[in-house]
Amino acid sequence: MPESRRPVAESVRAAVPQAERVLAWLAAREDVERTLRIPLGGLPSERDERLAHMAEVLRATAQGLGPSAAAVWAGIPEHLLRQWLEKDQEFAAAVRAASSLASAHGLEPGARTPAAIRTVVLAFRNGASWEAAATMAGLSDHKLRRLWRASPMLVALVEAARRAQPRKTRANGPLDHRPRTLGNGSGYRLVRRDDT
Numbered sequence: 001m002p003e004s005r006r007p008v009a010e011s012v013r014a015a016v017p018q019a020e021r022v023l024a025w026l027a028a029r030e031d032v033e034r035t036l037r038i039p040l041g042g043l044p045s046e047r048d049e050r051l052a053h054m055a056e057v058l059r060a061t062a063q064g065l066g067p068s069a070a071a072v073w074a075g076i077p078e079h080l081l082r083q084w085l086e087k088d089q090e091f092a093a094a095v096r097a098a099s100s101l102a103s104a105h106g107l108e109p110g111a112r113t114p115a116a117i118r119t120v121v122l123a124f125r126n127g128a129s130w131e132a133a134a135t136m137a138g139l140s141d142h143k144l145r146r147l148w149r150a151s152p153m154l155v156a157l158v159e160a161a162r163r164a165q166p167r168k169t170r171a172n173g174p175l176d177h178r179p180r181t182l183g184n185g186s187g188y189r190l191v192r193r194d195d196t
Contacts, residue, residue: 011152019156023164026122030075050084054091057081061098063115066144068136070095072119072126109138112147117154120144124161140173 032190033052039043045051056074068084071078107113116137123133134144147153 007149007152007155012155015153015156016160019153019160022121022157023125025161026118026125027164030183031055031124054084056186057084058094060115060119062101063114064102064109064111065115065119066109066138069109069116069119072122072136073115110140110143112139112143117147117157119184120154121157121161124158125164127165 033044042073053074053076057070057076060070065073068080070077071081076082085095102108110116118137119137120133120139123136128136130142130144136140137144139147148158
């Protein structure tokens with residue numbers, strides 16, 4: 001991306017504190033959920049986790065996001081969302097209803113909305129490339145670049161998201177020298193197994 005097309009550096013610097021607060025807020029979501037679970041006696045069940053992620057998918061869909069963006073928003077792999085849609089008819093019906101609600105209010109996948117920007121920021125935080133982040137948000141590469149060139153805040157958000165990317169683990173190093181990733185969204189989550 002040519003540096004000459006970026007917004008003025010001074011305006012980007014002015015946007016950095018607010019962008020950092022947004023990234024901290026996005027990162028704190030899971031900590032908040034874990035803290036709210038403590039009075040209920042520990043680890044969430046698999047069902048609780050699944051339903052929480054499903055609710056986030058519905059929320060994202062109601063804001064006009066497509067399946068890829070909804071998966072990013074909910075913090076789940078897209079293939080898992082597809083499995084849920086195939087196997088859970090009630091959830092699939094709820095997603096269709098949320099999509100209809102968004103359409104009825106003029107929100108379609110690919111629209112320039114705060115929800116699309118949130119998806120872009122989350123995608124960059126998760127290590128996505130520029131093209132992948134645009135695709136996940138349902139935006140064309142051209143549309144996202146045009147937004148980026150026009151907005152110092154978007155530049156600051158993208159840079160903050162890239163700085164917040166989890167460190168990659170070395171696959172060939174000893175286990176005790178690898179960074180731990182439990183609970184930060186890039187590794188395993190601890191849940192209580194459902195009794196089935």
